[in-house]
Amino acid sequence: MSASPVYLDAATAAPMHPVARQALLAAFDDGWADPGKLYTQARRARQLLDAAREATALTLGVRADEVSFTPSGTTAAHGAVLGGLSGRHRVGSTLVHSAIEHSAVLHAAERHVATGGTVTGVPVDRLGRLDLTAWSAAVRAPGVALAALITASHEVGTVQPVAEAAAACAEVGVPLYVDAAQSVGRVPVPAGWSVLTASAHKWGGPPGVGVLAVRKGTRWESPWPADEREGGRTPGVVNLPAVVAAAASLRAAAADAAAEATRLAPLVDRIRARVAAEVPDVEVVGDPVLRLPHLVTFSCLYVDGEALLHALDRRGFAVSSGSSCTSSTLRPSHVLEAMGVLSHGNVRVSLHRETTEADVERFLTELPGIVADLRAEAGVVGL
Amino acid sequence: MPDEVIDCRGQRCPLPVIAAARRLPQVPVGTVVRVLADDPAAAVDIPAWCRMRGQEFLGSVNGPEGPAYDVRRQH
Numbered sequence: 015m016s017a018s019p020v021y022l023d024a025a026t027a028a029p030m031h032p033v034a035r036q037a038l039l040a041a042f043d044d045g046w047a048d049p050g051k052l053y054t055q056a057r058r059a060r061q062l063l064d065a066a067r068e069a070t071a072l073t074l075g076v077r078a079d080e081v082s083f084t085p086s087g088t089t090a091a092h093g094a095v096l097g098g099l100s101g102r103h104r105v106g107s108t109l110v111h112s113a114i115e116h117s118a119v120l121h122a123a124e125r126h127v128a129t130g131g132t133v134t135g136v137p138v139d140r141l142g143r144l145d146l147t148a149w150s151a152a153v154r155a156p157g158v159a160l161a162a163l164i165t166a167s168h169e170v171g172t173v174q175p176v177a178e179a180a181a182a183c184a185e186v187g188v189p190l191y192v193d194a195a196q197s198v199g200r201v202p203v204p205a206g207w208s209v210l211t212a213s214a215h216k217w218g219g220p221p222g223v224g225v226l227a228v229r230k231g232t233r234w235e236s237p238w239p240a241d242e243r244e245g246g247r248t249p250g251v252v253n254l255p256a257v258v259a260a261a262a263s264l265r266a267a268a269a270d271a272a273a274e275a276t277r278l279a280p281l282v283d284r285i286r287a288r289v290a291a292e293v294p295d296v297e298v299v300g301d302p303v304l305r306l307p308h309l310v311t312f313s314c315l316y317v318d319g320e321a322l323l324h325a326l327d328r329r330g331f332a333v334s335s336g337s338s339c340t341s342s343t344l345r346p347s348h349v350l351e352a353m354g355v356l357s358h359g360n361v362r363v364s365l366h367r368e369t370t371e372a373d374v375e376r377f378l379t380e381l382p383g384i385v386a387d388l389r390a391e392a393g394v395v396g397l
Numbered sequence: 398m399p400d401e402v403i404d405c406r407g408q409r410c411p412l413p414v415i416a417a418a419r420r421l422p423q424v425p426v427g428t429v430v431r432v433l434a435d436d437p438a439a440a441v442d443i444p445a446w447c448r449m450r451g452q453e454f455l456g457s458v459n460g461p462e463g464p465a466y467d468v469r470r471q472h
Contacts, residue, residue, distance in 0.1 A: 297449060315449065316411050316418070338410060338438040346410070346438040356445040357438050358411040397418040 020373045021332045024216070025168055025196060025309050025364035031218030034263035038220060041255035048251060050243065059254055066261035073268045074198070074210065074227055082226045082244035083257045087195050087213025088118040090224030093248055094191045094209045095122035096237035097228075098160035099131065102189070106157025107131040112144050112174070113352035114167050116193055120348070123162075134158075141301040142172035142353045150182040158188050165197040165204075169336050169349040169362060170300030171282075171309035173201075180206025189232050196306055198225070199267035201275060208232040214260035217267045218367065222253055223260040270367065275307035278365045281374045282310045285363060288378045293385050299355045308365040311336070313350070314385050316394040317359030325384050326361070331377055334362040359385075399431035399467055400424070406463060410438035414446045421452060421470050429455065432466045439466060 021029060045062045047055035064078070071078040084090040099109055109123055113135045123133045134152045137145045144163065153161050161183050166173040176192060183190040189208035197203050199217030203210065209232060214223035226247055228234045234247075241249035267274075282305070290298050295315035314322065319337025326333055336347030337360040346357035363377070389395050403420055405413035413434035420430055432443060440457060443466040447454035455467035 295449070297445070313445075315446065316415050318409075318411060338436065344409075344437075346441050351441045354441070354445065354448075356449070357441045358414065392415070394415050394418075397415065 019330045019332065020369075020377060022363045022365065022369065022373070022377065023332050023334045024366035024369075025362060026334055027215040027221060028218045028366045029368055030220060030259075031263035031266055031367070033266040034219050034259040037262035038255050038259035041258040045254045045258055049254065050251075062258050063252065063254055066257050069261045069265050070225060071227075073264050074203075074212075074225075075205075076210075076227050076229065079245060080227050080229055082228075082247040083252045083260070084211075084224035084226050084244075084248045085250065085253070086222055087211060087216070087224040089248065090211035090213070090226040091116060091118035091193055091195075092122045092125075093226050093237060094193075094211045094228075095119055095160065095162060096125065097234045097247070098162075098189060098191050098209055098232075099126055100237050101233035101235040102159035106159050108155065108158045109133045109160050109162065110136060110149070110152045110155075110158055110188070111162040112136050112138060112149075112164060114138050114142060114169070114349045115162055115164050116168055116195065117348075119162050119164070119193055132157075138172075138352050140353055140355065142167050142170045142299070142349065143301055143304065144174050144179060146175055146178055146182070149179055153183050153188045154186050158186070160191060161188050162191045162193065165192050165194040166201070166306045167300065167349060168196045168309075169347055170311045170353070171196075171306040172301040173304045173306060177204040177206055180204065189234075196309065199264050200271050200308060201306065209234060214256070214263070217264055219260035219263040220256040223256045225260075267367075274367055278369070279307040281365060281369070281371065282307065285310045285374060285378065286312075289381065292378070292382045296385075297356045299350070299353065309362065310364075311360065311362045313337075313356035314359035314361070315356065316392065316397060317385060317388050318392070319358055319360050321388055322359055322361060322385070325388060326381075329380055329384065331380075334364070336360045336362065399429045401428070402431045402433060402465075405432055405434040405436075405439070408434065408436065410436050410442050412436075413439045414442050417443060417446065417466075417468055418450070421468065424470055426470050426472060429467055429469045431458075432468065433462050433464070434466065435463045440464065443468065 049060040198212035
């Protein structure tokens with residue numbers, strides 16, 4: 015039986031927005047020159063880059079010269095962390111971060127530790143929400159150079175108390191870096207941050223474009239070898255056609271964000287309710303209310319996560335998983351671990367502008383049987 | 398000390414959890430079963446299973462036999 019494909023992994027990469035496709039093709043024609051040069055073709059490229067930067071800054075609510083385009087969201091996150099630490103190395107060498115940051119942030123933190131720095135991880139509760147008391151204590155400690163907080167969990171969707179965390183940082187003069195990859199283009203990002211990063215393929219832009227925004231007055235110093243492009247914050251020539259497409263799709267996604275959230279949040283509610291009701295022994299994780307509108311995660315007891323992904327794929331469903339067997343390191347997701355929730359049989363479903371109610375219904379109709387079959391095969395029924 | 402030990406070393410999750418779920422109903426209420434499991438996911442999943450099933454998770458120990466998780470049958 016071949017089923018029509020249902021792509022439910024927008025949190026990894028959203029299907030490209032039609033506006034992104036159009037902008038990409040148009041920019042291939044007249045956006046290929048180096049925007050740093052002094053001839054006609056370069057001036058046209060420079061205009062496109064400037065317009066992309068202004069549009070992105072407008073959406074983020076910042077000044078254009080505070081925005082740099084990076085070769086990926088990961089590069090942006092690395093630069094945000096290492097540059098934020100470098101800029102304040104005279105104050106101290108401690109990085110405070112939540113226990114549920116994206117691996118890009120954690121890998122930058124590992125680099126910081128390897129070069130003699132220290133890190134303080136701040137726990138979350140069972141719903142994946144930051145422990146604000148622990149956070150406030152951590153940022154107040156002497157020698158904190160930077161604090162990093164994801165705006166909303168990329169794995170379980172729980173929205174973090176960014177405004178409160180930012181206030182705690184502001185009280186003690188510690189700059190806050192927010193990884194807003196899952197929020198930008200979908201939900202507003204609260205004010206109060208000093209550094210922000212995002213990733214275009216999460217909002218329907220092309221892969222290979224990250225955004226690094228550094229507010230004026232922030233002591234941030236590029237961790238990379240010197241390069242004058244992109245405000246000196248990230249080296250190398252930008253992939254201009256992709257940047258143009260990213261900016262165009264961000265504007266389109268942000269314009270539709272409220273309507274999309276209104277459409278998708280009830281579908282996520284439906285998934286949360288129906289999975290809990292119709293799949294036995296399942297744990298739906300993440301905050302049921304303070305969450306992203308498009309993302310839901312659950313774990314099925316006694317089910318192998320990899321087997322579940324493959325079974326869903328055979329029925330046409332593309333989803334992601336935080337189970338250890340699906341990771342290259344064979345470790346369970348650090349996010350699920352920090353929350354203390356079941357990590358095996360884990361499925362993350364994330365919706366996007368092309369997701370229909372019928373897609374969600376088909377998923378909900380087929381999932382109980384798929385899980386039941388896997389449990390029957392494994393001989394774990396009735397445990 | 399545990400009343401009995403289940404050796405799940407070398408098994409990947411969810412197998413150690415399944416082994417605990419199979420064994421616990423077979424022992425008297427109050428019995429402490431130790432699960433030896435070297436899959437790192439067991440550290441998350443055995444306590445989570447206890448919470449979901451209303452069994453008591455007593456804690457983990459890291460002894461000469463590697464990581465171990467003690468579970469007491471509650472009902």
